[in-house]
Amino acid sequence: MDLVIMNQSFDAERALYGSDGITLVECRIEGPADGESALKESRNIEVRNCYFDLRYPFWHDTNLKIVESVMTEKCRAPLWYSKNIEIRGTNLFGVKALRECSDATIADSSIISPEFGWSVKHIKMHDTSVEGEYFMMRSEEMDFEKVSLKGKYSFQYIKDAVFDNCEFDTKDAFWHATNVVVRNSVIKGEYLAWYCDNVTFINCVISGTQPFCYCRNLKLINCEMNEADLAFEKSEVEAEITTPVISIKNPTKGTIKVPSVGEIIMDDPEARGEIITG
Numbered sequence: 368m369d370l371v372i373m374n375q376s377f378d379a380e381r382a383l384y385g386s387d388g389i390t391l392v393e394c395r396i397e398g399p400a401d402g403e404s405a406l407k408e409s410r411n412i413e414v415r416n417c418y419f420d421l422r423y424p425f426w427h428d429t430n431l432k433i434v435e436s437v438m439t440e441k442c443r444a445p446l447w448y449s450k451n452i453e454i455r456g457t458n459l460f461g462v463k464a465l466r467e468c469s470d471a472t473i474a475d476s477s478i479i480s481p482e483f484g485w486s487v488k489h490i491k492m493h494d495t496s497v498e499g500e501y502f503m504m505r506s507e508e509m510d511f512e513k514v515s516l517k518g519k520y521s522f523q524y525i526k527d528a529v530f531d532n533c534e535f536d537t538k539d540a541f542w543h544a545t546n547v548v549v550r551n552s553v554i555k556g557e558y559l560a561w562y563c564d565n566v567t568f569i570n571c572v573i574s575g576t577q578p579f580c581y582c583r584n585l586k587l588i589n590c591e592m593n594e595a596d597l598a599f600e601k602s603e604v605e606a607e608i609t610t611p612v613i614s615i616k617n618p619t620k621g622t623i624k625v626p627s628v629g630e631i632i633m634d635d636p637e638a639r640g641e642i643i644t645g
Contacts, residue, residue, distance in 0.1 A: 369411070378402050378421065387411055396421050425449055433457050438464065459483070502537075521556075522547075541566060560585070579604065585621075597632075599623065604640065615642055 369388040377383065378398025386409040396405045397420035405421065406412060410429040419438045425431060428449040435456040438445045442461040446452065452471040464480040465471065469488045476495045484490070484503040493512040502521040503509065509528035516533070521540040525547065533552040541547065541560035550569045559578040560566055567586040574593040579585055580600040587606035592598065596613035599606070603620040614630040615623060618640025627644050 369413070377405055381405065381407060383409065385409060389413075390415065391417050393417065395419075396424055419445060423447070428452075599640065601635075601638075602640075618642070 369390050371390045371392060372394060373392045374394065376395045376398055378400040380402035382402060382405045383389070384404065384407050386406060388411045390413040393416045395418045397418065401421065403422045404426060405424045406428060407423065407426045412428060412430070413432045414436055415434045417436045419436065420441045422441065422443050423445065424442060425446045426448055430451045431449055432453045437458045438461055440460045440462065444463040444466060445459065445461045446464060446468055447466045448468065450469045452468060454473045455475055457476045459476065459478045459480060461480060463482045464478065465484045465487055467486050471487060471490045473492045474494055478495065478497040478499065481500045483497070483499045484506055487503065487506040489508040490506065491510045492514050495514050497514065497516045498518065500519045502516060502518045503525060505524045507526045509525060511530045512532055514533045516535045516537060519538040521535065521537040522544055523542045524544070526545045528547045530549045530552055535552065535554045535556065537556045539558050540554065540556045541563050544560065544563040544566055547566045548569065549571055551571070553572045555574050557575045557577065559573065559575055560582060562581045563585065565584040566582065567588065568590050569588045570590065572591045576594065577597045578595055579598055579602055582602040582604060585602055585604040587608060589607055589609060591610045592608050592612050593610060594613070597616045598612055598614065599618040600616045601619050604618055604623060605621045606623045608623065608625040611627040611629070612625050614632060615628050616632040617635040617638035619638055620640055622641045622643060624643045628642065631642055
């Protein structure tokens with residue numbers, strides 16, 4: 368039977384280092400000793416209603432479950448190099464809250480983390496709110512549903528991802544993204560998805576200046592595009608757009624169907640994309 372530790376505080380360096388098969392309930396990782404790495408190199412760990420206020424609590428861990436807990440800004444980089452992670456109903460506020468991890472599920476949680484989720488492989492996230500500037504950079508095998516994001520340079524260099532029923536208020540999102548599908552979502556962002564390859568948007572509402580430039584194998588299916596000017600420059604694209612577009616500039620290849628365009632700019636001899644209005 369796993370050891371259950373209840374209502375205790377730990378502040379020593381590596382206080383529970385190398386633990387195997389323990390459950391922490393209503394414990395606090397804080398205190399004057401200011402120790403780091405409380406549960407480093409541990410496995411088969413469950414954490415419930417706990418409070419973490421010291422640095423690097425979960426590094427190199429395997430089989431980790433965190434429920435209804437808090438990781439403050441002072442944790443800085445609370446989860447790195449860990450795998451088989453389940454997080455539910457938890458606040459993750461460290462600046463670099465998930466790095467180099469794999470096989471993670473995050474649900475019903477709140478994330479405020481400027482550099483969250485770099486180089487993560489195989490992550491599921493749903494019913495979660497996020498604030499973060501460089502969110503999920505260079506991550507792979509992502510499955511997100513009902514995630515709301517307020518960020519800036521989100522999803523850069525990601526691969527093999529599906530997003531459904533999400534709301535993203537961001538800026539240079541999906542730059543250099545590869546093999547991505549976004550469905551039934553609202554995306555607000557300037558300079559959206561430049562340099563992406565094999566990215567598809569289905570039933571989405573998209574707004575912002577200069578979207579979809581320098582793309583390859585880009586598809587838009589039944590999407591709204593609002594405030595979109597100078598769209599599709601140097602891109603290979605197949606698009607079915609349901610709203611008027613301010614301007615389209617020099618699409619390289621493909622067909623763009625749109626009700627109307629304020630201005631069509633075709634001043635590049637390599638621009639051979641077809642624009643069909645009406």
